[in-house]
Amino acid sequence: MSLVSSDVAAQLADVGRRFDARNWVLGTSGNFSVVLGRDPLRLAMTRSGIAKGSLTADAIVEIDEDGRPIQPAAGRPSAEAPLHVEIARTRGTEVVLHTHSIWSTVLSERHASAGGVAVADYEMLKGLEGVATHEHREWIPILENDQDMARLAGRVRQLLSDHPSCHAFLLRRHGLYTWGETLPKAVRHVEILEFLLEAVGRMEK
Amino acid sequence: MSLVSSDVAAQLADVGRRFDARNWVLGTSGNFSVVLGRDPLRLAMTRSGIAKGSLTADAIVEIDEDGRPIQPAAGRPSAEAPLHVEIARTRGTEVVLHTHSIWSTVLSERHASAGGVAVADYEMLKGLEGVATHEHREWIPILENDQDMARLAGRVRQLLSDHPSCHAFLLRRHGLYTWGETLPKAVRHVEILEFLLEAVGRMEK
Amino acid sequence: MSLVSSDVAAQLADVGRRFDARNWVLGTSGNFSVVLGRDPLRLAMTRSGIAKGSLTADAIVEIDEDGRPIQPAAGRPSAEAPLHVEIARTRGTEVVLHTHSIWSTVLSERHASAGGVAVADYEMLKGLEGVATHEHREWIPILENDQDMARLAGRVRQLLSDHPSCHAFLLRRHGLYTWGETLPKAVRHVEILEFLLEAVGRMEK
Amino acid sequence: MSLVSSDVAAQLADVGRRFDARNWVLGTSGNFSVVLGRDPLRLAMTRSGIAKGSLTADAIVEIDEDGRPIQPAAGRPSAEAPLHVEIARTRGTEVVLHTHSIWSTVLSERHASAGGVAVADYEMLKGLEGVATHEHREWIPILENDQDMARLAGRVRQLLSDHPSCHAFLLRRHGLYTWGETLPKAVRHVEILEFLLEAVGRMEK
Numbered sequence: 001m002s003l004v005s006s007d008v009a010a011q012l013a014d015v016g017r018r019f020d021a022r023n024w025v026l027g028t029s030g031n032f033s034v035v036l037g038r039d040p041l042r043l044a045m046t047r048s049g050i051a052k053g054s055l056t057a058d059a060i061v062e063i064d065e066d067g068r069p070i071q072p073a074a075g076r077p078s079a080e081a082p083l084h085v086e087i088a089r090t091r092g093t094e095v096v097l098h099t100h101s102i103w104s105t106v107l108s109e110r111h112a113s114a115g116g117v118a119v120a121d122y123e124m125l126k127g128l129e130g131v132a133t134h135e136h137r138e139w140i141p142i143l144e145n146d147q148d149m150a151r152l153a154g155r156v157r158q159l160l161s162d163h164p165s166c167h168a169f170l171l172r173r174h175g176l177y178t179w180g181e182t183l184p185k186a187v188r189h190v191e192i193l194e195f196l197l198e199a200v201g202r203m204e205k
Numbered sequence: 206m207s208l209v210s211s212d213v214a215a216q217l218a219d220v221g222r223r224f225d226a227r228n229w230v231l232g233t234s235g236n237f238s239v240v241l242g243r244d245p246l247r248l249a250m251t252r253s254g255i256a257k258g259s260l261t262a263d264a265i266v267e268i269d270e271d272g273r274p275i276q277p278a279a280g281r282p283s284a285e286a287p288l289h290v291e292i293a294r295t296r297g298t299e300v301v302l303h304t305h306s307i308w309s310t311v312l313s314e315r316h317a318s319a320g321g322v323a324v325a326d327y328e329m330l331k332g333l334e335g336v337a338t339h340e341h342r343e344w345i346p347i348l349e350n351d352q353d354m355a356r357l358a359g360r361v362r363q364l365l366s367d368h369p370s371c372h373a374f375l376l377r378r379h380g381l382y383t384w385g386e387t388l389p390k391a392v393r394h395v396e397i398l399e400f401l402l403e404a405v406g407r408m409e410k
Numbered sequence: 411m412s413l414v415s416s417d418v419a420a421q422l423a424d425v426g427r428r429f430d431a432r433n434w435v436l437g438t439s440g441n442f443s444v445v446l447g448r449d450p451l452r453l454a455m456t457r458s459g460i461a462k463g464s465l466t467a468d469a470i471v472e473i474d475e476d477g478r479p480i481q482p483a484a485g486r487p488s489a490e491a492p493l494h495v496e497i498a499r500t501r502g503t504e505v506v507l508h509t510h511s512i513w514s515t516v517l518s519e520r521h522a523s524a525g526g527v528a529v530a531d532y533e534m535l536k537g538l539e540g541v542a543t544h545e546h547r548e549w550i551p552i553l554e555n556d557q558d559m560a561r562l563a564g565r566v567r568q569l570l571s572d573h574p575s576c577h578a579f580l581l582r583r584h585g586l587y588t589w590g591e592t593l594p595k596a597v598r599h600v601e602i603l604e605f606l607l608e609a610v611g612r613m614e615k
Numbered sequence: 616m617s618l619v620s621s622d623v624a625a626q627l628a629d630v631g632r633r634f635d636a637r638n639w640v641l642g643t644s645g646n647f648s649v650v651l652g653r654d655p656l657r658l659a660m661t662r663s664g665i666a667k668g669s670l671t672a673d674a675i676v677e678i679d680e681d682g683r684p685i686q687p688a689a690g691r692p693s694a695e696a697p698l699h700v701e702i703a704r705t706r707g708t709e710v711v712l713h714t715h716s717i718w719s720t721v722l723s724e725r726h727a728s729a730g731g732v733a734v735a736d737y738e739m740l741k742g743l744e745g746v747a748t749h750e751h752r753e754w755i756p757i758l759e760n761d762q763d764m765a766r767l768a769g770r771v772r773q774l775l776s777d778h779p780s781c782h783a784f785l786l787r788r789h790g791l792y793t794w795g796e797t798l799p800k801a802v803r804h805v806e807i808l809e810f811l812l813e814a815v816g817r818m819e820k
Contacts, residue, residue, distance in 0.1 A: 123379035174738035328584035533789035
């Protein structure tokens, strides 16, 4: 029997519809995960190649601490499962969300040579967990994109260690990763960061 | 028993959905208030940290003339409650709406050194209460953002006194405040001003 | 008894929702009319100060050939009623639609000194009635905005005479007027023209 | 009896609503086709002059291998039927989708003199069938627009032969053509390509 409750699936479907309406998960892009248990680490994760605007319960599979499916017959998780596992483990966070928006893609390229985007002095920054004032400078690191997921997961681990207080990172020409203690908090992070990246992007032009 | 009728809550929920669909209240940004009584001043106000696209009745709390909750157990109002109280008192207006859009954020920064944005000669200006012709110059003052709400409320009071006919103001890198005698009139002001700020912003580039 | 059938009102409500979702009638901007009879000329017209995204039957009033309400108690028509009457009479068209989009506003200003916008060689031009090839140059004249509706109606009459084959015109910093033999055809014109103005606007930058 | 099942019509209607909500098929622009049989070649195709946001079963007609309607009384297929037939035959693909977005229009003009747009190194490229890494360079050829459909179909045939691995092409100042083995795969291609064209377009500015 699946550890993934229909409630979790329904909540992820809501998030998928919300992000899809904003063009943050076009095609079958983006992937979402929720921690189901810690010992051993188990995540519910969106399957590979699934449109996020119409998620159904069978679009969510369980993965283990190596990002492998618990029930391979239920379908293959997103190829980026190891990144979700890495974040869930290193940050001790319950939910990881990855979106592919126009502005995160554009900014991830414009600021690639600097290794990250600095976002400072916006009221919206207060939507990031633990930030209590707009007088905050958030550094959003940018990683080179890579199809070797083991290698990329290693670089994510390093990044999270180098930037212990970051709330998100970008993969170059790829998209945004952020997380939260609960699904609403992680959704809020996506919305805040997508807003800030668009604001910064339009300000720069 | 709450002074906030389910009708007021339902109307604010409609407004929240409308603004959310336009990305003007992403994350848990934005806050709304409605005057419930004048003597003493009482407002219905959105709670802190609530997503405006899915407001329920318990997301609205009552506050007093100092912006404090009447029933603390019902939840904390938005931190910006004192600004709403200030506007409701000084302007004698019934509804105050605050949104966080991309264009109000961008314009609040581009024009910060001028202390405001001038918007002139647009037909849309006629959507502002009391404006009967496009041959009107609306000055939208910009205040520096501040986390000290008592201090910021004082500056709002000064601003409203310095600009007795203004229909709105911007907080720098933060968003738009506007108001109206009724909820539909305040909503109209938000829509008119968001339109004008985007038009001005695109024209400048 | 009203000449405005509930069917006409329902169709205009659909159009209003469609345009509202695209931010072409924010605030209470925009107005729509449909010819009810020709001898004498009678139009169904949206009332003044009504949000177009939630039109109800009582938001539509009948006007005569001078743009005056047939039943004054039913409410005031949009102030721009004389322009609708002028177009319906001069062009012999059944439906007139007026929208206020960002791009029509921006283009109406950028091209004001030229007196119009030329749009040429787009496939989308074929969506304009009678245009059979993209190798077409559509001239969209721009009129100075004016609050004197009698005077503006006179200038509209002159414009329609000077540009006998135009499908639309812009009012400066105000918006788009277009028309059609049926409601779907007029709606198609709005969509085609809004698309073209945005495409031209983004190409110019 | 029609070969077009109500299921196919319902699925195309879903796609139409989805693309309409994103402004990719404004007016009556865009057209969709699905192969019904191969020997002889038969396609279900959207009728000419139909709004794609509200497709009904009678908005889909059957066409033969020359793009002519099987049952002329059922209505005229889109004028671009011969292009769909050409793609379905040459590529052996089951579904052809054509959209008219702002960004495909803008890019088709900006890159016309180069004969195509190169899109490289984006993660989103993996959404194109057979592409397994972002380290891919997709060449999207651009054809001059033409109202002579036989001639244009010939140039499409040549283009597909010259670019055997391309997933799409643009018609200049007109829009995007792409295809897929199934309707969901073709829809995914539209979404991926519209995303990439917008990203490239915003990056260039």
